[in-house]
Amino acid sequence: MPDTTPPAAPGEIAVAVQGVHKQFGELVAVKDLDIDIRAGEFFSMLGPSGSGKTTVLRMIAGFEEPSAGRILLHGADVTRAAPFDREVNTVFQDYALFPHLSIAENVAYGLKVRGVARGARAGLVEEALAQVRLEHVAGRLPSQLSGGQRQRIALARALILRPKVLLLDEPLGALDKQLREEMQVELKQIQREVGITFIFVTHDQEEALTLSDRVAVFNDGRIEQVGSPREVYEFPETEFVARFLGVTNLLPSPLSLRLLGDPQVHSLRPERVRLTDPAAPVEEGAVAIPGTVAETVYAGPHTRYLVDSADGTRFIAERQNAHTPRVGPGIARGDRVSIRFDRGHATPIPGAVPAAAAA
Structure with a gap:
């Protein structure tokens, strides 16, 4: 932009x-x-x-x-x-x-x-x-x-x-x-x-x-x-x-094409990634990917989650710790979750070369 x-x-x-x-x-x-x-x-x-x-x-x-x-x-x-x-x-x-x-x-x-x-x-x-x-x-x-x-x-x-x-x-x-x-x-x-x-x-x-x-x-x-x-x-x-500039999920060309229908490389910030129950209905305009929580990192005001999708792609999600103190956030290592984000939250990177073009 x-x-x-x-x-x-x-x-x-x-x-x-x-x-x-x-x-x-x-x-x-x-x-x-x-x-x-x-x-x-x-x-x-x-x-x-x-x-x-x-x-x-x-x-x-x-x-x-x-x-x-x-x-x-x-x-x-x-x-x-x-x-x-x-x-x-x-x-x-x-x-x-x-x-x-x-x-x-x-x-x-x-x-x-x-x-x-x-x-x-x-x-x-x-x-x-x-x-x-x-x-x-x-x-x-x-x-x-x-x-x-x-x-x-x-x-x-x-x-x-x-x-x-x-x-x-x-x-x-x-x-x-x-x-x-x-x-x-x-x-x-x-x-x-x-x-x-x-x-x-x-x-x-x-x-x-x-x-x-x-x-x-x-x-x-x-x-x-x-x-x-x-x-x-x-x-x-x-x-x-x-x-x-901070932490991001870089969606390479093949993944962007599969999830978004756009072959450009995309940037998806962790605060825009939601982890939900796999059985929950998918919201309109959202992308849903099954995954497993590989690690949780508590950082005071927020917790960072490393989540592996079924095809081996690692996603990073962040959640503000807005829950009541002494009550856990309810997501733990090994949990199966649905990785979700709104399509509009993944932004194309114009300077990145798609895999097909690079080849």
Whole structure:
């Protein structure tokens, strides 16, 4: 499914990456890349290690030069410009706070380097700390703050310089799961309040879906798909996107043809698969396949079931644990069930090659 986000009006492109290629010796890290990132959006670059996403971020920041192509910031060509000549700033995973300076001094450091007078700095520091809701820690040292607080201070230090684009290189990667999820909400709220373009690099699929207005899914130096979180999850354009973004059941061409009458490869998300009594009547528009539960995996809010159909195909189903506590879900390993899903819930993958065509 194509990206259906309304196109930006002329002049609303914050970052344009045009035909960018990056090679390190024999290694090709980025291959003929084109991206338009809109002003004011939260744009995530998602992909596994080595997919090229961090290299693209570093080229936008000016830490690396493209081997070919060009990079525009609000229409200005900055391909060969030094990092300090670009109206961007970067937040890293390791915070990079000065341990001997107070929080206020850390936040003010960039202004001091730029020669902003002490009196003017004080008001700007207070405003920046208010944006990340940490005015009360101005006099403390970094060692006296939690990991989440230090990350927000790093964000305040970047925002105080009023960049047109803020680059974030896996800034939440060092935090534990609960704190990372809390910071995701904080980060999105801050981005909406300041209205600055955020470009966020992550390998965490859930993080990208939670935070982003749009996501670019990277693989092997190229972009596989760009779209809203809903688009890339619900309508993957390649098998890689379907597999990388969460868990899915890939229905190969012969199975799709038999079950759906369509030879295209289809993606069927586990939350759309129902396990019912084999004797229950089949709902209109549904597909029903006999199967046996091979394994159950309890994961707190939901349980995942691995189910083998009669022809040996393994399906994954997920069920929310909405049953009364202390009462089991009623499905156990070895149970015979009917695997069911609505035909419309299996979405074709246009970039996947059907088995007949591949042969």
